Amino acid sequence: MKKILDYILSSVYLVYFGLLLVVFHVIQVIAFTIFGEKAQQKVVFSLNFMITYGWYLTGTTINFRQMFALPTNRPIIFISNHQSTFDIPAIYWFLRKYHPIFVSKKELANGVPSISYNLRKSHAALIDRKDGKQAVGEILKLSKYIQDNNCSAVIFPEGTRSRSGIMKPFVAGGIAALIKKAPDALIVPIAIQGNNLFDPNKGLFPLVSFSTLSWTVLEGIEPKGKNADEIAQLAQAAIQKILG
Template sequence: MKKILDYILSSVYLVYFGLLLVVFHAIQVVAFNVFGRNTQQKVVFALNFMITYGWYLTGTTVKFRQLFELPTNRPIIFIANHQSTFDIPAIYWFLRKYKPVFVSKIELAKGIPSISYNLHKSNAALIDRKDGKQAVSEILRLSKFIHENNYSAVIFPEGTRSRSGIMKPFAAGGIAALIKKAPNALIVPIAIQGNNLFDPNKGLFPLVSFSKLSWTVLEGIEPKGKSADEIAQQAQEAIQKILG
């Protein structure tokens, strides 16, 4: 009976999700071309609010905790574990104050309504995981952007999603590149829980109804005097404590 309910509620949510992407794509295009990037980004925040709280259509609950105050007068590099495609919307919405820009695989930059358009307009680092030189160049560009504009960057150092919930080792290369041109950035870990259980399938269907999702923003790590490897390890250990 629960599996049947998963299929029914997932169908409702994914229709809702698809409509959001199509409708907000058109709104983004108008907002960017008529009013500019800042307005387009406000539209993106609204889209991610709708995506995040739309999960209640499946009986799923969302919990966000920020355990420490974060500065707004310096760049921030958010480091999170990666469990699902749905890790991203809540980060966009709940951390919108810090103007997050993502490190994303380049495959997402075309063909997906709303998402692909925003990746291009938000200055996201679009990396080709088969081309290390290109990936580093893109992340360095984003590093310079957040330094010059006091934005934040979001990176998933595992590289790929862990559907088991067990974190893969954090790669330090992307973190090193982000710090290089934004040496004053604060490193902030985010622990994501429950998304691997909510979305255990590669095709987003069916989702598991009545899941419990949470995002916990942890204490910042000052990068001064630390190597990228040390930062990656410290961030992973902090996240692991939350995941248990």
């Protein structure tokens, strides 16, 4: 019976999700063309609000906790474990105050309504995971951007999603590139739980109804005097403590 309910509620949510992507793609294009980047980003925040709270259609519970106050007068580098495609909308919405910009694989920059357009317009680092030089170059551009504009970057140092929920070792290369041109940035870990259980399949169907999803923003790590490997280890240990 539960499996049948998963299929029914997943169908409802995915129709809703698909419509959001199409409708907000059009709104983004209009906003950017007429009013510029800031207006387009407000549309993106609204889209991610709708995606995140749309999970209630599946009976899912959403928990967001920010354990410590974060500064608004310096850039931030958010470092998170990665479990699902659905990790991202809640980060966009709940941390919108810090204007998060993502490190993303370049394949997502084309072909997905709303998401691809936003990646191309938001200064995201669109990396080729097979080309280390290109990837570092993209991340360095993002690093300089957050330093100059006092906003934030988001990176998933595992490199790919862990559907088992068990973290893979954090790779320090992307972190090193981010801190290189953003020396004022505070490093802030985010622990994500339950998303792999909500979306256990390689596709998005069926989702597991009545799941519990959580994002926990942890205490910042000052990078001064630490290299990228040390930062990666500290961030992973802090996240692992929450994951248990």
